[in-house]
Every structure is written in structure tokens, then in C-alpha cells.
Amino acid sequence: MELWQLLMMFSGIAIGLMGLSLLWFGNTYFFAFAENWLIGGYAAIYLSANIQGLNSAALTQIASGRFLLIIPLIAGFLVFTRWTRFRWAARYPVAVMSGVGLGAIVGLTMRSQLISMVTTTAGELVALKGPAPFTDPISAIVMIVGVLTVLTYFLYSITFSRPFHQGSGRWVAKVGRWFMLVAAGYLWSKIFLTEAVDVTTDIFIMWVRRTVQEVQIYLGMPPL
């Protein structure tokens, strides 16, 4: 590591500590500096990357003879008419994107999220075998019970679903709710608890461990 890289690393640590200072000292000038530095830096990187993307995906290719790409390029720029009195023109790229998006998504969504799911779940029930590694019959039964009860919870027809929400079959929707609560609990603990710990660890690996190691390497000492 060169001396300037080492200095850059320490500058990064200083800015990071300024960001972390919010926890102990509140919203100070130091925290505001770190916050704005981060937002400004990201904005600059993404602006530059998007200009590069526009260049490689459209401008270079148009220059090399793919003139049809002018149409989507113009359609893209029409989005900016929202800032002018010709704001109606911005509807066209939105309409095109929505139409193309729906066309490309709907059929495959039906296949991947509905038909495949139904056949897989039914197959597991018939074979009494859950997906690997849960290949026991109980997993298959739990899965089908979960699918049916959660679906029942989302039946909103006043005529047909009242028995499952208010009548004698209301335990079915209640079981479905329990399945959803367990799933939500798992998701919450996974995302907000463990990921938060991971982020904390990440900071200290990057700031403390790697810094100590780099300084040791720079000074010719064996790294910890």
C-alpha cells in the first residue's frame, strides 16, 4: 500500500467516525459533513456511471449504425418534458415502459409464481415429500396446510368467505394468520437483527481490522 492510499484510508475512517458520532453527540456539524459527503459522493458516482451507461448502451451504438435506437433514446428524453409546459409528452415513455413491462412479465409471472408453485405444492402432497432437504412427510403436510390456510385468510368475498372469517370455519383463517406471523417474525429477525449485527461487524472489520493490518504491512510487521 502506498502512502497516499494509507492517507486515503485514514480519511475514510475519519469520515466514518463522524457519521457514527450521531449516536453519542447527536446531529453535529461533523455528522452533517459525513452525511453530505456520502450523499454527494454517491450522486457523483451514479451520475458518472449513468452517463457512461447512456454512452455505451445508446450513443456509441447509434454512431455505429443502429439508428433504430434513436427512438428509445428520444422516448427516454421525453421524461424530462415533465419540467416544461409539454408535460403531456412524458406520458408516452411511461406508457411504453408499462406496456412492454407487462407484456414481458405477465406470462412468466403466471408460470413462475402460480403454475409452478401449485404443481410443486400438489406434487409434494401427493408424494408426501417436502422440498430438499425437508424430504419428510410432515414438512409436505405443513406446507400444504400453510398454503391453504393463508390463501383462505385472503378470501375477501362477503358471500363465500364469511364462514372462514366469522363463522364456524374462522379457525382456518386464524391458522393462516399464524403462519404469516411466523414468516414475518423470521423475516424481521433475519433482516433487522442479524443484518444489523452484520453491518456493525462490517464497519469494524473494515475500519479496525483491515486498517491495523495495512499499517502493520506498511511498517513491515507481520499482520495480526
Add this chain to the structure above:
Amino acid sequence: MTSQQKAVSSFEEKFRKVLTVQRLALIIIAVTVFLLFRPLFLPMKIGFQTQDFYNHIEALQPGQVVVYSSDTGPSDFLGGRRDIYKAVINHLIEKNVKIIFHPTGAAWSGATELYKQLTDLRTLTYGTDYVFLPYVSGEEMAWASFAADMKGFYKTDVYGATLSSLPIMADINSLADVNLCVVQYGIFTWGEMFVRQWPTKYGVTMICMALFSTLQAWYGTYVKGNLDLDLGFAEYEKLRLIPAEHILRMEARNVVSLMIIGLVILGTIFYWASGVRREARTTMGV
């Protein structure tokens, strides 16, 4: 309230005063930093997702084609994910496969040189063994178009060379010509987009590096393996016998998580033992 309940309640109040959020944060920081330099080497079981991920890479034959899709920019590659990306890419290189790097992040082009410096890609020939594609915005639409006609959609690589002139792309036209997709993403909704446009449409095997909850519904059907972030990364590094940083992170995660669970249990015990039933309060102030 009995005298015993009063004593518990008073102890709880003292405990609350002593263990403030700031002090708790300092304890967590101290424990984390200590473990980073002095790991406990707690036992770690390899989960089924990680094992599946590893097995699919191990099953690759020399000359087969892999699409490695990632939203990684330079900061990600030098940041917390450095070791795992290195490990996975080096594993692919060990299997002598051809790798097509497909970017999904705008900052990608700044990371290509880092990929070469930090992994064994530097020992391979660009254009013959691997290729870096440029970033194109449009998310799902761009990925669908890439899958349908790679050379028609991109025309050039990240350096501006015509794709059809590169030897690696000679027999590759669409995703149907690919043997394995290794997909890394951070945005939760991207999982279903990839599933929809790649394995559902082309039947290609897809393994991921993403939060399991975002792909759980398709696991086994369309997604055949996964590294579930830090947990999966640590397991994979253990499987590959690489003493990388994620194993250290798992140590810290295990200890700190146990500490948090312990505090929750302690708090619950105090709450019930004190006999005080407070009114339910919400953070919304209503």
C-alpha cells in the same frame, strides 16, 4: 405490590439507568473488535443452501459457460464482500469454465480492473476465458433482452470491443447456451425478476448470493443453491477452507446475537417478575 415485586422493580429501574443505549453500543463494539482479532472458532454447520451452491459449482465441467451477474461496484468489491467474491470467482476459475460477467449495477465499470487485480482472472486471457459486459439500465427488461440475444443486445464489451469478435462469444447467443447462472443481488425484488426471465424461460440452473427470504418461494424449483449473506458466505469459506473475513464476522454475529437474545430474555423476566403492567405504548405516539 409485594415487597419482592418492589425489589425486582427497583432493580429493573437501576438496570435501565446503568445499561443505556450508548453503553450497550460500546459493549457491542468492544466485544466485536475483540472477536475480530481473537476469534473463538465456534463450531459451524454447513447449511443446505451453501452446500447446494458449492455442489453446483463443483459439478461444472471444463469449457462450460457461466454467467456471473452482479451489482457490485468498486466500493462493494473492496468493502465487506471482498473475500467472498474473490472466493466464488476463484472457485469458478478453478473449474476451467468460461465466465460472462453481467453487471446489474451502474458503478460496475469502475470495478472491472479490481476484479482482475484481486482474483485469479489475471492468470486468464480476456476475451477467451472471460468477458466483462457493460452496464445497461432497465433492470428486468434489460436482463430479458440480454437473455434472448446477448450479442444483439450488447454489441460491445465494457472496453468497446465488438462482442461477436471475442472468441468466448463464438458459440454463445442466448441464455439457452449457458450452463449455470451465478446471480448476486441486493435489492429484494430482483430475485423474482431473475427467476422470471432466466430459469423460468430458459431452464438454466441458477444459484444466488442473496437473502434467502427473497428467493425462498422458488428454492428447489428455480433457484438451486444460495449463499444466505454473511451466514452463507462464512459457511462457503469454511467449505473451501479459506480463512476469510466472513468466518470472523460469524463469530461476532453469534456472540452479539446471543447477547441480544439474553438481554431480551432478561428484560422479559424482569417485566413479569416486577408485576408492573404498563399501558401499551406505541412509537407513533397514539
